[in-house]
Amino acid sequence: MMANSGTLALAAWLLPALSFLVLAVVYPLRRLGRPAAWFSIVCAAGAFASAVLAWRGVGGSEDQVRLLWPWLPSAGKSIADVGVAVDATSSIMLCLVSLVALLVQFYSVGYLHDEPAGALGRYYAYQSLFAFSMMGLALAPNLLQLFMCWELVGLCSYLLIGYWYQRESAARAAVKAFWITKAGDVGLLVGIVMLWQLTGTFDLAELRSLAGTNAIPAAGLSIVTFCIYLGAMGKSAQFPFHVWLPDAMEGPTPVSALIHAATMVTAGVYLLVRTAWLFALTPDVLLVVAWIGAFTALLAAVLACVQDDIKRVLAYSTVSQLGYMMTAIGAGVATAGFLHLLTHGLFKALLFLGAGSVIHAVGSNDLPNMGGLARRMPQTATVFIVGTLSLAGIPFFGGYLSKEEILGAVWGAHLTGPFVLLMLVAGLTTFYMFRVVFLAFFGTPSPVARVTHAHAAHAPAGHAHDVGRVLSDPPAGATSARAAHAALHNEAVVEGAHVNETPRAHEPPVTMLLPLWVLALMTMTVGVMSTLKLGGFAAEPVEEGAPGWLTPAAVGVALAGILLAWATYQARAINPATLAGAFGPIRAAALRKFWIDDVFEGIYGVVLLGFSRIVGWVDRYLVDGVLNVLSDWTLQAGDELRGIQTGKPQDYVYGVGAGVLVLILLMRLVF
Amino acid sequence: MGLQPYLLLSATVFCIGLFGVMTRRNTIGILLGIELMMNAVNINLVAFARYTAVASGMVFTVFTICITVTEAALGLAIVILLFRVRRTVMADHLDLLKG
Numbered sequence: 090m091m092a093n094s095g096t097l098a099l100a101a102w103l104l105p106a107l108s109f110l111v112l113a114v115v116y117p118l119r120r121l122g123r124p125a126a127w128f129s130i131v132c133a134a135g136a137f138a139s140a141v142l143a144w145r146g147v148g149g150s151e152d153q154v155r156l157l158w159p160w161l162p163s164a165g166k167s168i169a170d171v172g173v174a175v176d177a178t179s180s181i182m183l184c185l186v187s188l189v190a191l192l193v194q195f196y197s198v199g200y201l202h203d204e205p206a207g208a209l210g211r212y213y214a215y216q217s218l219f220a221f222s223m224m225g226l227a228l229a230p231n232l233l234q235l236f237m238c239w240e241l242v243g244l245c246s247y248l249l250i251g252y253w254y255q256r257e258s259a260a261r262a263a264v265k266a267f268w269i270t271k272a273g274d275v276g277l278l279v280g281i282v283m284l285w286q287l288t289g290t291f292d293l294a295e296l297r298s299l300a301g302t303n304a305i306p307a308a309g310l311s312i313v314t315f316c317i318y319l320g321a322m323g324k325s326a327q328f329p330f331h332v333w334l335p336d337a338m339e340g341p342t343p344v345s346a347l348i349h350a351a352t353m354v355t356a357g358v359y360l361l362v363r364t365a366w367l368f369a370l371t372p373d374v375l376l377v378v379a380w381i382g383a384f385t386a387l388l389a390a391v392l393a394c395v396q397d398d399i400k401r402v403l404a405y406s407t408v409s410q411l412g413y414m415m416t417a418i419g420a421g422v423a424t425a426g427f428l429h430l431l432t433h434g435l436f437k438a439l440l441f442l443g444a445g446s447v448i449h450a451v452g453s454n455d456l457p458n459m460g461g462l463a464r465r466m467p468q469t470a471t472v473f474i475v476g477t478l479s480l481a482g483i484p485f486f487g488g489y490l491s492k493e494e495i496l497g498a499v500w501g502a503h504l505t506g507p508f509v510l511l512m513l514v515a516g517l518t519t520f521y522m523f524r525v526v527f528l529a530f531f532g533t534p535s536p537v538a539r540v541t542h543a544h545a546a547h548a549p550a551g552h553a554h555d556v557g558r559v560l561s562d563p564p565a566g567a568t569s570a571r572a573a574h575a576a577l578h579n580e581a582v583v584e585g586a587h588v589n590e591t592p593r594a595h596e597p598p599v600t601m602l603l604p605l606w607v608l609a610l611m612t613m614t615v616g617v618m619s620t621l622k623l624g625g626f627a628a629e630p631v632e633e634g635a636p637g638w639l640t641p642a643a644v645g646v647a648l649a650g651i652l653l654a655w656a657t658y659q660a661r662a663i664n665p666a667t668l669a670g671a672f673g674p675i676r677a678a679a680l681r682k683f684w685i686d687d688v689f690e691g692i693y694g695v696v697l698l699g700f701s702r703i704v705g706w707v708d709r710y711l712v713d714g715v716l717n718v719l720s721d722w723t724l725q726a727g728d729e730l731r732g733i734q735t736g737k738p739q740d741y742v743y744g745v746g747a748g749v750l751v752l753i754l755l756m757r758l759v760f
Numbered sequence: 761m762g763l764q765p766y767l768l769l770s771a772t773v774f775c776i777g778l779f780g781v782m783t784r785r786n787t788i789g790i791l792l793g794i795e796l797m798m799n800a801v802n803i804n805l806v807a808f809a810r811y812t813a814v815a816s817g818m819v820f821t822v823f824t825i826c827i828t829v830t831e832a833a834l835g836l837a838i839v840i841l842l843f844r845v846r847r848t849v850m851a852d853h854l855d856l857l858k859g
Binding site for chain 2: 731732733734735736737738739742743746
């Protein structure tokens with residue numbers, strides 16, 4: 090059974106690769122679009138089934154099943170292997186990745202229903218490549234394979250953010266994500282190579298046994314772990330590298346759910362979980378991890394409160410939750426971080442897919458354009474609220490146990506500062522999430538939403554999502570565009586009462602609803618089982634350092650957040666403007682994203698462009714100058730010498746004769 | 761008779777030919793000069809063949825004559841074509857290759 094797990098995991102890993110290769114090579118199939126999608130989905134389903142079987146095979150045992158082939162052979166043994174290493178951690182990660190990949194691919198059939206067939210084929214090819222790379226990352230037996238897959242998922246993220254590459258903002262966001270994660274990846278590569286220098290191996294199991302026997306030299310190890318952490322910072326959007334993730338929302342919503350919420354961005358956390366024993370040797374770096382994690386969580390939560398774009402709220406929420414996981418790892422309890430990674434993967438995918446279904450129906454990302462959707466889309470509203478409660482950490486919902494564990498771990502590690510920050514974040518999280526819920530699903534329907542959707546529905550070739558994007562992109566442009574729309578469809582706004590009767594915003598097709606319900610039920614199951622300590626959760630170790638008041642306090646903070654959001658956006662007891670005014674400067678700063686993007690732009694504009702200007706000057710005037718002078722000389726010499734060539738045959742005969750004479754003279758006189 | 765008179769004759773003919781090639785403005789004159797130089801070579805070949813009693817020099821001469829004939833024919837054809845295009849066969853006017 091154990092050995093079987095290796096084969097099954099290998100099958101799970103290679104099935105998406107097969108799908109990608111087929112879609113990439115067989116051009117006619119890719120061009121067909123929908124059949125290509127179903128092919129990819131069938132492969133993903135197979136991968137999920139194998140992954141679950143592999144996970145069941147491993148059970149809870151600590152052993153690792155390894156299936157390796159030598160990759161870089163050298164004298165003696167190979168420098169690096171390629172293959173799969175299946176243990177409890179990697180197999181459950183494999184299950185999460187394949188499950189979310191499968192559901193997202195299934196969901197995309199409905200979400201991208203009016204995409205051109207060729208583009209749809211391309212989309213599914215990327216999706217398969219992503220699933221393959223992410224599973225390879227999860228199963229990596231050594232750091233080298235992990236790094237390769239790490240880069241591949243970054244590439245897929247780039248390709249899928251830029252899926253609508255005709256749109257300039259999407260192309261820019263893709264490049265931004267690529268560059269910023271790449272900056273971290275350089276750190277990761279340096280860290281891996283330095284670790285190899287210290288120990289002479291890439292293999293994670295060997296490294297772990299070395300770490301267990303204290304055979305890794307402690308000198309310089311802090312730099313190594315910090316470099317590895319840099320890679321994780323870039324991928325998992327830790328401050329100050331978090332700026333790419335909100336922009337990554339330019340991609341299609343299912344992509345955001347899969348890559349930028351559930352799996353790829355958690356790769357950094359996963360890396361730190363896989364190398365937790367290494368980080369345990371460097372407590373100073375762990376402290377940095379914890380503080381940056383907690384700070385990121387707070388920063389992102391504050392930013393999420395002022396966003397009007399539903400996807401951006403979720404994106405900042407993802408950054409915030411990643412900060413949570415990182416703090417847990419920094420506190421030295423990687424298992425708590427990993428548990429939160431898994432539950433977060435489920436409920437954040439659910440939230441994103443729910444948001445996608447809302448965007449699909451309304452045709453806009455903007456919260457002011459929504460409202461009262463619960464009546465039109467009761468199923469979407471239900472699953473979205475389930476996801477929100479899970480994120481809030483309410484008992485019997487998915488995120489409850491993992492959040493408590495993290496808070497307990499951080500308290501137990503005597504990190505009071507990060508603990509306070511995380512408690513604050515817990516309140517903010519529920520506040521901004523319920524702000525979304527109340528604004529989007531309750532309250533009065535926005536007239537703009539109806540107009541927008543009506544407009545999208547009436548334009549035969551009109552792309553509902555594109556229309557929404559146009560409205561939501563630049564804040565100034567949005568208001569004017571909205572006004573223009575309102576003016577164009579004046580009648581529709583005036584006879585709003587009638588429009589209210591006709592259900593324009595409607596439930597999505599079953600391909601989109603099914604994944605939502607699957608995720609919601611799984612989130613609920615995990616929540617109920619973890620709250621009641623049923624099944625596998627019975628074995629979950631109770632956090633030693635967690636005091637008894639922790640659970641009531643955390644839940645109380647969460648409920649306070651809900652109450653505040655309800656009072657502000659539902660009961661209207663507090664005027665939102667008054668609330669915003671109370672946080673005047675912070676709100677103003679948050680609207681400018683705390684100037685972090687501006688700092689990056691400044692660094693780019695002054696340092697990088699200044700440096701490239703100097704390099705450009707040297708190239709243009711020094712390097713090119715020397716070559717230009719040489720070529721000018723050559724040209725001039727040619728001009729001078731061309732007079733010799735008269736073109737008259739007899740002159741050449743004279744030349745030949747003179748040459749012969751000179752030769753004869755030379756032979757006579759010299760030799 | 762020894763070898764020397766033949767060689768002298770050959771050298772004389774060659775020099776006359778070379779002089780013609782160098783000084784003639786008319787392309788046909790240049791061709792004639794080339795023919796003379798070829799014949800000087802032939803005289804040399806025959807003289808040495810006779811002197812060393814090796815027949816290969818004679819055989820070689822037969823080839824040379826053939827080649828000379830074809831060369832003259834080709835040369836004249838070129839001259840005629842040149843005349844058609846340029847309306848002149850004066851060598852100092854034909855300086856298309858001037859640098």
